[in-house]
Structure formats: C-alpha cells, structure tokens
Amino acid sequence: MVKHKAKVDERECLSCGGCISVCPVDAVFMKNLRAFVDQSLCIGCSICVNTCPIGAISLEE
C-alpha cells in the first residue's frame, strides 16, 4: 500500500494555523510563518487537508 503524506503549498498558505490545531500527531508547524508538515510524523489521515479553508494542503505519495 502506498503511504500518503500531507504537503502544504507554501505559496498558497495564509498562515491561519487551523491545520496545526487539528493534526492528531502534531506533525504540522509554522515555518517562516507558513504551515509546514513534518512528513516523518504525518500519518496521512487527511484531516488537515480537509480543514484548510483555501485548499492549500494536499496528500502526496
């Protein structure tokens, strides 16, 4: 099975912090005032992907 990981498009992100607050494994951080996913921690649950109000996060293989 392919494991999916979340990735933030930093050109799109408006730094609202929503994705950070909902991640169940604390894999999202602010880096230079943009959200950033530590993919070594991400379990691919897609909660942050659905939460983003402007669609700046996607799951990638």
Add this chain to the structure above:
Amino acid sequence: MRYDVIVVGAGPAGSVTARFAAKRGAKVLLLERRAEIGIPVLCGEGVSQRIDKWNILESKNWIANKLDGAKIFSPDGTKVTLSKEMAGNETGYVIYRDVFDKELAHLAGKAGAEVMLRSEVIGLVKEGDKIKGVKVRRMKEDFEIEADIVVGADGVESKIGRWAGIDTTVKPNDLETCVQYTFSNVDYPTDYGEFYLGKKIAPGGYIWVFPKGDGVFNVGIGILANFSKPGLALKLLNAFIEKKLPDFKKGIPLRLLAGAVPVAKPVETVRDNLLLVGDAARHADPITGGGITTSLEGGRIAGEVIGDAVEKQRFDRERLAEYEKRWKEAFGQKLLRNYMVKEIMLDFDDKTLNMLADSLKDYSFEEFSTLSLLKALVLKHPTLLMKLKPLIKLSEKKMEKKI
C-alpha cells in the same frame, strides 16, 4: 537571561496577561514571532461594547464603527432583528484589530513588561518534568530563556500546551475554519451586523457581514472543519457573495484572510509553572466564535494570579489553580452552556431554522446577546428546545451580555 514570567504570543490574551503581571511587580517578557503586532489581522473584528466597562483599553483609536444591532437570517431569508433600541443602546463595535492589539501590547510595555518581536518559541526548557523556561529562535539564532512561569498565549495553534503535556488537539467538529474578505467602496447602507445561517450556506457555522463604516465591510464565513473539504469555505463564501450579496461584488477587495477558531470545551489551563490563556485555552465562544472578550477577561485574571504567585514565590499547580477557578467563575459556565447549545443546534435542519426564525421575527429582545436569543427560543418552543432549558436556568443568576 532570566525572568519571573515569559508570555508566548502578543495577541490580546498575552498582552493583557503580561500587563497585569507586570503591574503587580513581576519581571515579564512578552515574546511574539511576528515582525509587527496585530499583523496580519485574523479576525472578523466584532466585539461587544461591554468591554468599555472594563477599562482595559485607554484610547478609542481601535473603534471603526458602532453597530445599530444584528440581523440574523435563516436559510429562507427570514430575518430576526436585535436592535439597539431594544437592547438599551448597548450593542457592539467593529474594530481595527491591528490597532487594538498594538494598544494592548503598548500598555503591557508601559506597565513594565519587556516586548520582543520576531522571537519564535520553538520549545520548552525542562529539567526532568519541570518547566524551566523556553527555547527561542530569533533572527537565525537559537537560545534559551529561563523563567518561573511560562504562559501559553499562542492562539489556536498552541504548541505550548502540547509541549507541556496538555492535549490541546482540536477535533474537526470543534474548529471553525474561516475565510474573510474586507471590501471597500460598497454601496450597502447598513450599520447592522448580519449573520446568515443554513446547512448549504455555511455548514456548522455562518456567514457574517460587519460594517466598518465609510463603505468598508468584513464579509466572512466559518464552517465546522468536519464538514469541510479542501477550499470549501472560500468556495461557499464566493458563491454566496455572487448570489446574495451583489453589492459586494462591485466592492474593492482590500484583504483576504484565512482563520481558525476553536469552538471547543476549554482545556486544562494550569500545570506547575505553566498557564494557558485565550484561544490557547480554548476560551472562544462555541456559538459565535468570538474570543476577544474572554481573552481580555481571562488575561487579566491570569496576570493578577501570576503577580501574586511571584510575590509569594510559589509556582506550583495548586497556587496557579486560582486562575482556573476565577476564569470559570467569570465565563466558564457560559462557555459550557454555549458548547451544549452548539451541539443541539447542529441537529436542526434548515426547515427547523426557518420555523424558529419565523417565530422570532417580531420579537422584542431584552438585550443584545446570544443569551437573550436563547431565552426567547426556549420561551417560544418549550418542547423542541427542552434540552436547552436547564442550561438557560443555570446562567440566569449571572447574566452575561455577548453578541
């Protein structure tokens, strides 16, 4: 470097905490990762006028407009009006949130707190389990600062809480995910705040229109994250403006922001050497998503308790629990009640919302608050809203006014 208190985050909750702790003689450091306090604005900028009574702000520069009242629209457009005439003239302000936050940080500094910008807290300093300070990244340099008390005022993201072992993860059904435009040059003559409800309009939330005066408006949406899909909030807001708010389409967009508000039950807010305030403590109102008033109230209580703790040189959880006790007295019951109301409201379909609005369309409300709305609903629909009844009773003793 050593301080009595380090406050992480210079939003309203952090600045007010820092100020009242410094006022009582504590040596306070307020750390903010942004380069400018209050920027970017992540807020609808509506606040109840009762903050005037608290004497926390000194100027009036942060006031953009005073509301004439609120109009709430059910899915079929039925309108419920809370106007200032009914509400004894006390309604709400639309504010310049950046000016507001800057004034609060200024007043913290004036009370003796040291303020440092572009200083991001990246971890806690611990000795075993004991919190001894924070790790800071400032202009490419990492260093540690020690303190007896660390205050997490770091907003909805709240890493401080997580690092201290408090589970602050917000469940998707407890988070409003938001976007908002600010438009100028809008020909829409009203000084009422407007709220649009409906499962298709804004699932688990609402669309708001706040007039800032001179043809400037904030138009935003919040939806519950468990109903959200990637980019859905923005799509729904654009569609609503297109269909229902044509006057805004002709406006000039000055700002687009994304935001997130916890509409959760409050978390544990004290540990040895640690407190959480504001959004970090999940103190925003679960119905309205408003968190400015509780940030001010809770911040002041936290600052006073910290001041005492520093005087007595006691930083254990038992001593700091005074903060939790006092914020629960001040607004804990309201948060809990409104959380339960939020859960009950989620079960209402659009038809029920229309019916409820229809029954209140000519109602004379006694004050400008969600509580007076809830009371009217229970009065009109005792059986449908049976579950609400005991909640309203609970809060009768302490009437709280809130938009």
